[in-house]
Amino acid sequence: MKVVYNGEKDRAFKEVLGETIPRLAEEDKDVIYLDADLMGCIGTAKWAAANPDRAINCGIAEANMMGIAAGMSAVGFKPIVHTFGPFASRRCFDQIFLSGAYAGNSVTVIGTDPGVCAAFNGGTHMPFEDMALYRAIPGAYVFDITDAAMLESVLEQCKDMEGIKYIRVGRKNNMKMYEEGMKAEIGKGIVVKEYGTDAVVFACGIMVAMAVEAAEILKKEGIQITVVDMFTVKPLDEELVEKYAKAAGAVVTAENHNKIGGLYSAVTEVLSKKCPTPVEYVAVEDVFGEVGPQDYLEKQFGLTPEHIVEKVKAAIARK
Amino acid sequence: MLDKQLEKELQRFALEIRIGAVEEFKARGFGHVGGSLSVADALAVLYGAVMKYDPKNPKMEDRDKLVCSKGHAGPSVYAALGLKGFFPYEEIKTLNQPGTNFPSHCDRQKTPGVDMTTGSLGQGTSLAVGMAMGDKLKGRDSRTFLIVGDGESDEGQVWEAAMFTAAKKVTNLVWLIDNNKKQLDGYTKDILDSGDLREKFEAFGFEAVRIDGNDIAQLYDVLTKKAEDKPIAVILDTVKGKGVKEVEETMGNHSMNVPAETYDKWLGELRAELAALA
Numbered sequence: 001m002k003v004v005y006n007g008e009k010d011r012a013f014k015e016v017l018g019e020t021i022p023r024l025a026e027e028d029k030d031v032i033y034l035d036a037d038l039m040g041c042i043g044t045a046k047w048a049a050a051n052p053d054r055a056i057n058c059g060i061a062e063a064n065m066m067g068i069a070a071g072m073s074a075v076g077f078k079p080i081v082h083t084f085g086p087f088a089s090r091r092c093f094d095q096i097f098l099s100g101a102y103a104g105n106s107v108t109v110i111g112t113d114p115g116v117c118a119a120f121n122g123g124t125h126m127p128f129e130d131m132a133l134y135r136a137i138p139g140a141y142v143f144d145i146t147d148a149a150m151l152e153s154v155l156e157q158c159k160d161m162e163g164i165k166y167i168r169v170g171r172k173n174n175m176k177m178y179e180e181g182m183k184a185e186i187g188k189g190i191v192v193k194e195y196g197t198d199a200v201v202f203a204c205g206i207m208v209a210m211a212v213e214a215a216e217i218l219k220k221e222g223i224q225i226t227v228v229d230m231f232t233v234k235p236l237d238e239e240l241v242e243k244y245a246k247a248a249g250a251v252v253t254a255e256n257h258n259k260i261g262g263l264y265s266a267v268t269e270v271l272s273k274k275c276p277t278p279v280e281y282v283a284v285e286d287v288f289g290e291v292g293p294q295d296y297l298e299k300q301f302g303l304t305p306e307h308i309v310e311k312v313k314a315a316i317a318r319k
Numbered sequence: 320m321l322d323k324q325l326e327k328e329l330q331r332f333a334l335e336i337r338i339g340a341v342e343e344f345k346a347r348g349f350g351h352v353g354g355s356l357s358v359a360d361a362l363a364v365l366y367g368a369v370m371k372y373d374p375k376n377p378k379m380e381d382r383d384k385l386v387c388s389k390g391h392a393g394p395s396v397y398a399a400l401g402l403k404g405f406f407p408y409e410e411i412k413t414l415n416q417p418g419t420n421f422p423s424h425c426d427r428q429k430t431p432g433v434d435m436t437t438g439s440l441g442q443g444t445s446l447a448v449g450m451a452m453g454d455k456l457k458g459r460d461s462r463t464f465l466i467v468g469d470g471e472s473d474e475g476q477v478w479e480a481a482m483f484t485a486a487k488k489v490t491n492l493v494w495l496i497d498n499n500k501k502q503l504d505g506y507t508k509d510i511l512d513s514g515d516l517r518e519k520f521e522a523f524g525f526e527a528v529r530i531d532g533n534d535i536a537q538l539y540d541v542l543t544k545k546a547e548d549k550p551i552a553v554i555l556d557t558v559k560g561k562g563v564k565e566v567e568e569t570m571g572n573h574s575m576n577v578p579a580e581t582y583d584k585w586l587g588e589l590r591a592e593l594a595a596l597a
Contacts, residue, residue, distance in 0.1 A: 032456070053456055056487075064445045064479035071449020074427070074435060076380070076457065094439055095476075099446050103436035104428045 002179040003192050005212055010176035011148040013169050017110065018043020020155050021080060025054045030076060031159055034069050036062050036083040041171060042112060044082075062087045066095035066107070073105035078159050084118070085111035085168055089130035101137045101164045108158040114144065114168040114205060115256035116297035118289065126289025127168075132261020134166040135234045141186070142234040144204035144255065144263075145169040147177040150231060153184040161186075168205065172294075175209035177229070189228045189237040196224020199312045200244040200251055204230050204263050207254035207282065207303060214308035225312060236266045238274070245277040250315035252280045254308055259283035278318035280311040321539040325368060327596060329535045332402065333363035334593045337562045338586060339398025343414035343421070344575070345582035350414065351391040351423065353559040353572035357499040357532070358392050358466055361555060362399045364538040365464055374404040377431045381459040384434040384450055388443025388477075389468035389497060390424030397421050397430065405432035434463075441474030443467070448480050451492035462491045464542075470502025473511045478523070481552075485524030490546040494525065497532065499559035503573045520552035532557035562589065 021044050025031040033055045039045035048055030058065035062083055069079035081088070088111035089096075100107050111130055113119075118126040134142045140163060145151045151169055158165040177192065184190070192208060193215045203211035211227040218225055226244055230237065233255075245251050251271065255263040264281040271277050284301045298304055321329075336359040344350040362385075366372075370383040387396050394414060401408040406420075413419040420429040424438030435450065437443040447465035454461040467477060484492055496516055504510050513519070520527035526546065530537040532555020541553050559573075560566030563585045566575065 032453075056452075058483065059486075061479040061483070063476045064448070064483055067442055067445020067476070067480070068449035068452065068483070071435070071446040071451075072453040073449075074446070075450050075453035077453050095442060095445070098436070098439045099442045103426075103446070 001182060001190050003177060004179050005175060005177050005192070005209065008176050009173045012171065012173045013145070013148060013151055014041070014043050014171040016148045016151050017082070020152050022047040024080070024156065024159055025051070028078065028159065030078045032056065032072055032077045032079050034058055034065050034079055034081045036060055036065050036087065038083050042082060062092040063095045066092040067099045069107045070099040070103060070105035073107055078106065080108045080110065080159060082110040082112065084125055085114045085127035085130045086125055089127055089133045093133055096164060097137050101140060106162045108165045108167065110167045110169065112169060112171050114170065115284065116289070116294055116301060116303060117170040117172070117206065117256070119294045119297060120291060122291030123289040128258040128284045128289060129261060130166070130168055131233055131257050135261060135266065137164055140164040140166060140234060141232065143167045143231055144233055146205065146208045146229055146231055147174050149178045149180050149182045150184045153182055157186055170206070174206055177208060184231060187232045187235050187237060189230045189240040191226060192229050193227040195219050195226065197248040198223045198225055198250070199315050200226045200228060200248040201254055201308060201312065202228050202230045202241065202251065202263060202267055203254040204233055205256050207256055210303065210305045211254050211308055213305035214312065217305060217309050218312060223312065223316070230263055233263050233266055236270060238270045241267055241270050242275050245271055245275050249277060249319050251277050252282065252308060252311045252315050254282040256303055257283055258286055260286055278315050280315040282307050282311055321536045326535055329363050329367045329539070331593060331596050332367045333360045333535065334562070334589055334596065335402055336362055336395050336398045338589045338593070339401060339411055340394040341563070341582055341585050341589065343394045343397065343411050345579060345586070346412040347415045349574065349576035350394055351573060352566055352575040353501065354389055354468060354497070354499065355392045355395040356561050356563060356566060357557040357559050358497050359395050359562060360533045360535055361466065361495055361538055362395055364535060364542055366399045366403055368539060369542045370464065374432065377405055381461045383461055384463040385466070386435040386437065386443045386447035386450065386463060387425050387466045388437050388447065389440065389466060389471050390437030390443065392466065393421070393423060393425045396425060396433065400430070400432040440468070440471040441476035444477050444480035447492055448484055448489055451489050452487065455489070455491050462493060464493050464495060466495045466497055469496060469498045469500065469507050469513060469516065470510070472496065472513050472516070481520065481523045484550050488548070488550065490550045492550055493542065493546070494520070494550070494552040496552065496554050497557055498554050499557045501559045501573065517554045520554070525550050525552035527552040527554065529554040529556060533561050564588070
């Protein structure tokens with residue numbers, strides 16, 4: 001896996017979704033795309049209007065949309081569903097849980113604007129709990145996307161995978177991390193920076209680039225860490241978690257999500273059983289979201305490289 | 320029009336479904352008696368004369384499909400499927416036993432012939448919409464029949480799915496609303512009055528009709544009719560617990576737990592009625 005991070009912004013996720021969803025539908029006649037009046041937000045509206053048999057605008061009725069998607073799966077389609085993260089999780093949780101997972105149907109769900117990425121839509125639209133909800137669905141996959149190339153790769157694979165697949169991803173641009181055409185191996189973490197084993201940071205989504213920034217800051221201070229991109233939050237790459245936790249003896253998790261139920265929970269669930277290790281976290285402190293620019297919100301909720309640095313030092317101190 | 324011979328056959332089938340459901344309840348001791356019995360006639364007409372299916376190939380792609388969104392009527396669905404040979408009939412008597420393939424609420428992954436998993440009320444509606452729309456997009460000559468409870472229609476999802484069905488002209492989906500007038504806590508008019516269901520579905524854009532949902536001939540007439548421009552919604556005017564006098568007369572008949580002798584008495588009445596129809 002070639003990491004090409006240099007602090008530059010990537011292509012906007014919206015563009016990737018707007019290109020990839022139509023492409024997958026054109027390549028595979030079983031792919032069908034459903035949205036709840038948010039096609040205009042991910043650049044699929046024009047294609048959808050020209051392809052009414054491949055794209056269905058369900059209106060602002062997420063519960064109904066999830067049920068329809070599950071029903072379509074039962075008769076042979078591979079549905080890809082999109083709405084904003086809170087509506088793709090909280091709003092239709094029983095539908096995705098029962099009509100989707102429990103009933104044995106397969107649906108790819110894209111929840112955009114995770115956590116602070118909801119920015120100016122504010123607290124009502126800011127899911128800090130979507131991963132917790134989806135993690136609690138037996139057999140579900142949970143992805144927190146790092147960059148555009150990864151989004152494309154994960155989407156391509158998800159369409160053919162059985163079960164419920166939840167992809168949380170922004171609409172704007174994250175930092176570019178990987179070379180174009182990368183293949184993100186589902187269920188495997190990616191070591192993006194390996195300066196040393198003073199500590200290991202497991203990060204996902206927007207926090208991966210911040211963890212790399214933190215690694216650079218720490219390196220200047222003589223602290224060598226490893227950064228792992230844990231984009232598959234479920235099923236977690238337990239082997240990799242155990243390997244680096246053992247090697248480093250100090251772990252930090254970093255996520256744009258509530259500290260309850262997300263990556264911190266997933267990592268500590270594994271380590272408490274397999275390899276008890278001091279773990280610190282960078283995550284939202286069990287509070288609701290609020291409105292504001294994303295950079296303000298990142299600072300407000302402690303989702304910054306500086307906070308990761310602080311937590312790495314705290315974890316090392318507990319060795 | 321339904322000829323007299325077929326009418327009698329379907330009446331017999333409806334009685335056999337009721338007998339099967341009561342045998343299931345007897346084996347377990349309790350169950351959702353009222354709402355299972357109210358839909359027995361609709362199931363008899365669907366599986367006896369209307370739906371296209373193959374018990375030896377329950378997943379046949381272009382079969383007609385049934386979504387019993389009021390999933391607690393599973394016992395009657397199981398009886399119908401068992402009688403039609405989807406699995407050995409005797410298996411239905413394992414209802415709700417540990418490890419059974421016949422759970423309280425319908426499960427497509429457990430029971431051959433069950434087309435969709437239901438139980439959390441309201442959800443079967445959207446699932447049925449997706450199945451019917453999917454079949455239509457695949458170019459299959461297939462209809463989906465959706466059975467929804469009147470109490471179930473308290474759920475907002477029912478109306479989201481209804482609006483979608485009409486707006487997107489999902490005409491290969493037929494809605495049947497089991498208007499048996501009661502839900503768990505009492506009469507639907509007292510719990511949350513749904514008003515005139517036929518008018519509501521008509522207002523949503525359906526060809527909406529109201530029939531005696533326990534009348535085989537009326538069911539046959541409406542269910543053999545193919546929708547034209549608008550999807551069809553059939554309000555089934557039914558009696559909760561229909562076919563077993565004692566159940567019909569019990570106010571709280573949603574879920575019942577009675578002694579084996581009582582089930583035997585009900586079975587005796589149903590079997591006598593069946594013999595009289597020979």
